[in-house]
Amino acid sequence: MLSQQIKRPSLHEELVERLRSLVVEDGLKPGEKVPEKELCETFGVSRTPLREALKVLASEGFVVLQANRGARVAQITREELENTFPVIAVLEQLVGEIACERLDTEELAWIEQRHAAMVAAFRARDRKAYFQANQDIHQALLRGTRNDILEGHHKLLAARVRRARFMANLSDERWTQAIEEHETMMERLRARDAQGLGAVMKQHMMNKHAAHMAALDRSEQAPEET
Amino acid sequence: MLSQQIKRPSLHEELVERLRSLVVEDGLKPGEKVPEKELCETFGVSRTPLREALKVLASEGFVVLQANRGARVAQITREELENTFPVIAVLEQLVGEIACERLDTEELAWIEQRHAAMVAAFRARDRKAYFQANQDIHQALLRGTRNDILEGHHKLLAARVRRARFMANLSDERWTQAIEEHETMMERLRARDAQGLGAVMKQHMMNKHAAHMAALDRSEQAPEET
DNA sequence: AAACGTAATTATGAATTCATAATTCAGTCA
DNA sequence: TGACTGAATTATGAATTCATAATTACGTTT
Known part of the structure; x- marks a missing residue:
């Protein structure tokens, strides 16, 4: 079968990739707060998929989530x-x-x-x-x-x-x-x-x-x- | 300072823990589809935090997400x-x-x-x-x-x-x-x-x-x- | 009776809305 | 003038709504 397996990275996966790049490639500096709203506009998505992506990034250790205070780029100590x-x-x-x-x-x-x-x-x-x-x-x-x-x-x-x-x-x-x-x-x-x-x-x-x-x-x- | 650091595990973190336990402790069998709706009722939360948790579980490899087909418990090959x-x-x-x-x-x-x-x-x-x-x-x-x-x-x-x-x-x-x-x-x-x-x-x-x-x-x- | 096609139902991904916690700013008092 | 109080604003966590993809059920056709 020639199943091309159409890859549609489901938006939130796409976001994980792009946000991780942003963090790793220094688009967002360590300690800086991650501006949900701004990023939503940049990527043209709503907050829901973006926040899902942030949760994943947090579990990978690239950002830290503070209760009711949003996400910040993780500091490397x-x-x-x-x-x-x-x-x-x-x-x-x-x-x-x-x-x-x-x-x-x-x-x-x-x-x-x-x-x-x-x-x-x-x-x-x-x-x-x-x-x-x-x-x-x-x-x-x-x-x-x-x-x-x-x-x-x-x-x-x-x-x-x-x-x-x-x-x-x-x-x-x-x-x-x-x-x-x-x-x-x-x-x-x-x-x-x-x-x-x-x-x-x-x-x-x-x-x-x-x-x-x-x-x-x-x-x-x-x-x-x- | 006696900062007791009140731990409020923010719902979705709580859910990650509980869902991971479910998977690891075999409450959900490998290959089984993860019933969002049912779990929402069980835990008394809406779909949003639960789906955030599923994304994290997926990045950890405990579940696999299929586009438009929800989550299944990962098979260990x-x-x-x-x-x-x-x-x-x-x-x-x-x-x-x-x-x-x-x-x-x-x-x-x-x-x-x-x-x-x-x-x-x-x-x-x-x-x-x-x-x-x-x-x-x-x-x-x-x-x-x-x-x-x-x-x-x-x-x-x-x-x-x-x-x-x-x-x-x-x-x-x-x-x-x-x-x-x-x-x-x-x-x-x-x-x-x-x-x-x-x-x-x-x-x-x-x-x-x-x-x-x-x-x-x-x-x-x-x-x-x- | 079996198989295919189509409609109805359900479930999922994502946007939007809502309630609340945090922050900012203005006004007051020392 | 500076610090504190409290209201207004903003941002966040979570629920709800909405559009669409997938699945199921049913009816038709051979």
Whole structure:
């Protein structure tokens, strides 16, 4: 059957997506109140589906609901970051272990290609291209696990962290280290060493964690701008 | 300040809890359609908050929403189980590693006490008491991590699996093995061996996984009852 | 009698309305 | 002039209403 399965994302699902993007991509700043009315007009919908979407966003942790006081964009505290990274790290480990065994040659080729692009971007100090290639690789590995549960939970956590957006303050030192780690990852992947790849990916994430926390320390010491 | 923080769970949150319980505790069978109207009367609320709750439940994976066809209780497929257990396993590992380092003496004492109760229940072949003590222990370890993110994701996944409810078909052989694994866990915990405890807890979950899948195979071979 | 098509009924998604809690603003008093 | 009280405004949570999609029931036709 050629069931095209007409996808009609039912409005409220659409809204969840768009609102989450707004929050993650920083269209709405942390702590800011979410203006129901305004968003209703922007999206051309009534309050009911929008509020349904906000409930979902709240359960995912992107907004917080205060009784009779509406929704605010969730603040990411330092503690939450400290708690989140280790969880992502063990999920990454699992991603490595599983993907290593399930990736087909086509996927492997794609990853090789993106890895090459990433290295090239690093040499050219092209942050944008680097991040894109980097994301492509992690995305491919994640998809390669064929594990929707793992993928779903990983994506949620990653989105929460992405909001912190430390991209700008990637030190050259850390950048070099990250590239080296990726080289090791590719090596383990080519060798189909599942345990090895898992271990490297976990460590990769923990190092990223350390780098981010250090960057956060620096920015906290720096004078506040408002 | 003695801010008692008056908890008013805002109706829809209350509903999420109660509906989730209904699903997890098997008040609504998998595949069954969720009767909005009926539930509205049961809980004495209108459709709006109930539907908000359903959206949240859907994002958590407990129900599936079909366009213009309402909600059905999610089926747990074999594939989903196969996908879920490894994720829980690595989270358990992390729980072990972290809890091992953060548990205070009081929490440790409670775990020792519940462990003793669990062993006693095993000797008496008292399934109910066994499961309760077992759950208390895992709960205490989870709480002991002081990591809300880890706790939240673990609980969601655990709830999803609990619905499969293989409790009845715990073989005597597997039961014995589980007790032995718990003895090892306590040993590692007393020694404050974080890596060791993590490894044992991961393996414990993977063994549980294997046992459950085997039980599932047996029940699938058995004649269907409808 | 079986199968198809059409009308009636029901249920669902979304908009609107309503009651109430929170916030803002003005006026009063110290 | 500043702080407090209370009314007016606004925003929120929840109920209700409305339009439409889906299901069921019925009648017709072969």
